[in-house]
Amino acid sequence: MCKYNRLNEDPYGTNMKMLEMTGTGKRVLEVGCATGYLSELLKKNDCHVTGIEIDPEAAQSARRFCDAVLDIDISTKSRLPYEDEYFDVVLCGDVLEHTPNPSDTLRFLSRYIKRGGLCVVSVPNVAYWLMRLRLLFGNFSYDKGGILDEGHLRFFTLKTSREMVAGAGLEICSIDVTPGLPYYRIFHVRAINKLRYLTARTFKGLFAFQFLITAKRL
Numbered sequence: 112m113c114k115y116n117r118l119n120e121d122p123y124g125t126n127m128k129m130l131e132m133t134g135t136g137k138r139v140l141e142v143g144c145a146t147g148y149l150s151e152l153l154k155k156n157d158c159h160v161t162g163i164e165i166d167p168e169a170a171q172s173a174r175r176f177c178d179a180v181l182d183i184d185i186s187t188k189s190r191l192p193y194e195d196e197y198f199d200v201v202l203c204g205d206v207l208e209h210t211p212n213p214s215d216t217l218r219f220l221s222r223y224i225k226r227g228g229l230c231v232v233s234v235p236n237v238a239y240w241l242m243r244l245r246l247l248f249g250n251f252s253y254d255k256g257g258i259l260d261e262g263h264l265r266f267f268t269l270k271t272s273r274e275m276v277a278g279a280g281l282e283i284c285s286i287d288v289t290p291g292l293p294y295y296r297i298f299h300v301r302a303i304n305k306l307r308y309l310t311a312r313t314f315k316g317l318f319a320f321q322f323l324i325t326a327k328r329l
Contacts, residue, residue: 118148123308124289125204125233125321132231132325133158137199140223142185143206147173154178161198185220186210196225196328203232205321207275208263217279224328230281233323237266239291240317258320269315272322281326288312291320 119126126149133139135156144150144162146169153160154176162177163185164170170182181191185206201224207213217232224230235258236242242258245251253261267275269286276283290311311318 118152121289123304125323128287128289128323129202129204129231129233130156132229133200133202138197140198140201140220141177142201142203142220143209144173144177144180145169147176147180149202149204151176161193186212186216188219191223193223195222196228197223199225199228201228201230203230205233205235207232208234208260208265208267211264213265214275214278217275217281221279221281221328226328228328229284230276230279230326230328231323232272232276232326233289233321234267234272234275235260235263235321236268236272236288236316236319238268238316239320241291243317267322269319269322272324276324276326279326280329282329284325284327286315287323287325288315288319289321289323290318 121127130149130152133153136158138159139153140161140163141150142163144164147162150160150162150173160177162173162180163183164173164180165184167182170180173180201220203217203220207216210216221230237258239258253259255261273283288311290307311320315322
């Protein structure tokens with residue numbers, strides 16, 4: 112089963128931000144939908160959701176929430192069973208770094224976004240301060256998760272993530288971030304949660320754990 116199978120309820124995290132950016136009543140393609148935990152919330156917002164998931168078991172679970180699920184490897188496809196400009200929003204949450212050629216994959220997906228529609232991409236920041244510290248001590252070991260997830264084939268900085276999105280023919284509307292420090296649910300540390308987010312947003316290249324880019328199809 113896909114290890115990414117749980118909703119992150121952190122309001123400063125990727126899942127909640129993508130949900131907000133998508134809006135309501137949209138035709139959505141969620142690439143890397145996992146078990147459908149985000150798709151379920153999109154459906155509650157009256158969206159029509161098509162999921163793409165490479166893991167067959169996770170794809171089967173996602174079918175409970177999505178209107179349709181394509182059990183495919185997106186990086187090997189030359190065509191989807193949809194007309195060009197079919198979707199209002201395409202979501203690529205933590206998926207492009209798992210593909211051999213992220214730029215080509217995003218360019219391929221962009222053809223299915225309607226004119227004026229949105230693509231929302233999240234990728235990890237390999238220049239995050241902890242990664243820099245690890246490299247300083249000669250450590251570039253893969254992990255079970257995080258920025259150096261053992262399934263990551265490509266790595267991004269703020270500059271290269273922007274270049275990838277722009278190279279796909281998309282106009283960048285905004286660049287948001289997710290912070291790397293833990294999220295605290297306790298009421299009296301909510302100010303800390305906001306501070307960690309604002310710090311990451313102000314110093315994106317150093318303190319952002321992920322970049323969250325919203326772009327428009329021209």
